[in-house]
Amino acid sequence: MTVYTSGEHCAMCSAAHAWAGLGRIVYATSTPQLLGWLDELGVPPGPVTPLQVTEVAPGIPVDGPVDELAEQVRALHVRYHRGQPG
Template identity: 75%
Template structure:
């Protein structure tokens, strides 16, 4: 397919990505999977933030999906196009599709689908029920930036904790 790699996040993106990693840590500390996301409007204001909430059994409770729902209810189509979604991990196919259908702007992620997949494989974690496709394969019209190498070790450590892996990396 026509998937192309993404440019790296900018220095201006890093504070938002760091907040996403903090939200991912909050999720993990609450017994959930470590993912966190923000919706930032064109003026740089955080309009919505959330973290994973799948521990109760509803595997659709991803923060990126919640952002799409919130944006559809609270923002105009133009505001959605001009907004940026920041996330600790690249969107899964479900969230990529929701993002595209709602018409949100760019996605900036701290770690990518390929990174997480490699870590899970290295640790012997079984694959999930949905193919781990990058955003560009699911929603080719959505611009992306990521991953952010400076956050990779921190995000990797959160996922290692989730899976009970002692990870010296």
Template identity: 60%
Template sequence: MINETDIKHLDRCIELATMALESGNPPFGSVLVDQTGAVRYEGHNETAGGDGTRHPEFAIARWAAAHMTPEERAAATVYTSGEHCPMCAAAHGWVGLGRIVYASSSEQLSTWLDEMHAEPSPVATLPINQVVPGVPAEGPFPVLAEAVRDLHRRFHSEHKTGNRA
């Protein structure tokens, strides 16, 4: 169940996604919160330089593997503006991170990008639990998803690109 703390962290993810957009990257932002409620890592998409793996969720998984115990990772929550892609979901599962809360779903993003006539994604659009069965995943949330949709509209109108990374 989503609560005020979840909304606060999802709002921060949308701020980070806006920062990504303003730096020429597709609008995705994510935050890692430990079991005490402390923000341990935050980031946004950095794929504009040509490395399509520079997703914030992937960076969170790598950071968590290097800086947190397995128990701390399992008790942590990853908040993100958009549901993990298969690459990021797999990284999440491999390092044993816990709950995922996302503002907008991969299915929504796929629909929005089709409406914008963007090129198809180079990887399949799959729900998190198809990649990592059993990880607690919550989302999307309609009010927040609309803000994410607006960021994607801006990105694709400003960049005229099919890059979904």
């Protein structure tokens, strides 16, 4: 099975994905990309250390980020954090 997502899994979702044996993950944007965007927007860091899928579940095959989709996903985060309607 392959799971497709707009953003790389958080640590909790990565662990659950691995324990459930869901297989490959394809994500459009990575944790480092998200962290950079949130920093640019002045969003304070969360209470949990952000980890990439491969740090939490090294046995899961992953593909991503998809450079062609990064700006579209970034725009969604900008709209959300600036309180703009979708």
